[in-house]
Amino acid sequence: MASNANSVNIESEKRGYHHGDLRSALVQAGLDLLKTRAPDAVSLREIARMAGVSATAVYRHFPDKQALLSALCDEGAEDLARLQQAAMAQAGGGRSGFDAVGRTYVRFALANPTLFRLMMTAPVDSCAPLAALGQDVLAKKILMDNIAALAPVEASQAEQRVFALRAWSIVHGLAMLMLDRQVPADDALIDAVVTSASVGVG
Amino acid sequence: MASNANSVNIESEKRGYHHGDLRSALVQAGLDLLKTRAPDAVSLREIARMAGVSATAVYRHFPDKQALLSALCDEGAEDLARLQQAAMAQAGGGRSGFDAVGRTYVRFALANPTLFRLMMTAPVDSCAPLAALGQDVLAKKILMDNIAALAPVEASQAEQRVFALRAWSIVHGLAMLMLDRQVPADDALIDAVVTSASVGVG
DNA sequence: TCGGCAATGTTTACAGCGATAACATGGCGA
DNA sequence: TCGCCATGTTATCGCTGTAAACATTGCCGA
Structure with a gap:
């Protein structure tokens, strides 16, 4: 389901200040989260946490939460x-x-x-x-x-x-x-x- | 639509510490709010505000937000x-x-x-x-x-x-x-x- | 090779949310 | 009249989405 075959193993590699492909990682984390949570229990912060990144980093790739969900x-x-x-x-x-x-x-x-x-x-x-x-x-x-x-x-x-x-x-x-x-x-x-x-x- | 014919004019009367029929007032306020807001933008606090009451007063009549919505x-x-x-x-x-x-x-x-x-x-x-x-x-x-x-x-x-x-x-x-x-x-x-x-x- | 800029992270902060706990008020029955 | 208790209140907590200011780094031109 919706695999981003490129840029795998991100979470295992020790990454530096920059992530590499945070956008894909966020989408993947979001899809994972969607599998277990109710729709209104899906928080931007938790997706960010799951991607190992601060909440506000999301805003470098999506204008707001709705854009990420889209x-x-x-x-x-x-x-x-x-x-x-x-x-x-x-x-x-x-x-x-x-x-x-x-x-x-x-x-x-x-x-x-x-x-x-x-x-x-x-x-x-x-x-x-x-x-x-x-x-x-x-x-x-x-x-x-x-x-x-x-x-x-x-x-x-x-x-x-x-x-x-x-x-x-x-x-x-x-x-x-x-x-x-x-x-x-x-x-x-x-x-x-x-x-x-x-x-x-x- | 869903009129509670009893206990009208509550908001115009100067009420004391106790409301009289807060439960009905909350339901009515909620229905009114529903007319203009998106479902996830309906907040317990705003319903309470609309009924002229503190947010926590709701909990005297409903165990939680979901119960009010129900x-x-x-x-x-x-x-x-x-x-x-x-x-x-x-x-x-x-x-x-x-x-x-x-x-x-x-x-x-x-x-x-x-x-x-x-x-x-x-x-x-x-x-x-x-x-x-x-x-x-x-x-x-x-x-x-x-x-x-x-x-x-x-x-x-x-x-x-x-x-x-x-x-x-x-x-x-x-x-x-x-x-x-x-x-x-x-x-x-x-x-x-x-x-x-x-x-x-x- | 070096300097700086743009991209992309971070921390800090704020207002609003649902919910709990402790406190205040006042109507009503003994 | 007294006191109980239903029903209000304020204070507080941890969570949320988002903005602003700051930090780090890759890359490009001199």
Whole structure:
């Protein structure tokens, strides 16, 4: 997951005043921290501590905490996109590929709850235009296009867009409900909800 | 929205050392604050300030911040349930009532973004059993049962459960995606996604 | 080779946060 | 009337994100 193959072993080497590749180290530390902490329990200071560096050093590489978190989101988005591409390829495309991508989406959310929540939760009050956001949004756009391409061919473009959005809503809603424990995180349940979703429509 | 008709005008009266009904006042202040703040920008201290009381007074009525927030969630859940009941009644039940309930769900989320997010986001790391949570979960259970009752009659119980969960996923996912600005918060779009959701199945 | 500048670390400081402990007030029943 | 106790208060703690000032070092031009 989101390995930065270069610049490993940093923590073991005795480093001098300068770190070498602190930015990558911070991102890696952040991803590690995300695995065990709740989203609002992820503190800039702890990430810095984990990277063996003072808290304010972070500000040499990110304007503020949110920027650091956004960098983590971008890593997550890349991961998710890779997984989905693989799932699609393995299923051989078509409808079964479509379902596989959906299942991958939900399973990724369950496997990386905090990261997923971070990825999908907008900076909230900031009315930033979508284009200004990180590349994860771009990844989603690509995903949307892929989904739309699987809509029934006889449908109009608007109908295809609705079809795609509904598909996204199903997996996103299911993922969120399971993350928030409103619904048991049952693998069979994922299959049931996601798979038959395409039955009634195509 | 979530009016506590009793104990109004508290802030205008000159109160003595004791408040009278601080608990209600805190809940009301919290709901007011939720209207303008992002979820993680809602601080216990500011709610207390808004109620004209010291921060630690809150602890006489709630064990911790989370408990106060849960009280806000319960108010929100009541509101949502009321709105959905009204929508169902006005639409005259049946499929159009079903759709109306779904639309109400999404519109409530858009109208009360922070409150909705608070309601639907579990205390995260706490593995609390669902039964131990606030009444909002109960409200959701009722909702689920209502939805399930509208599933195709020839379906098995398990199929009905999946049908209900998929319906919930659609509206929940759509609400979340719109809240997080992944998708434009367009009223017509809500109608399109929610309404035709029942077309392919029943 | 040397001097200095820019990049990138550090320490210090501040205001706001949730939470605890100790203290103050005052309503109400014995 | 007295005293209990529910419900307020202030003081304090450790944590947070962030800004400002200072320290160190790699690198580039003279």
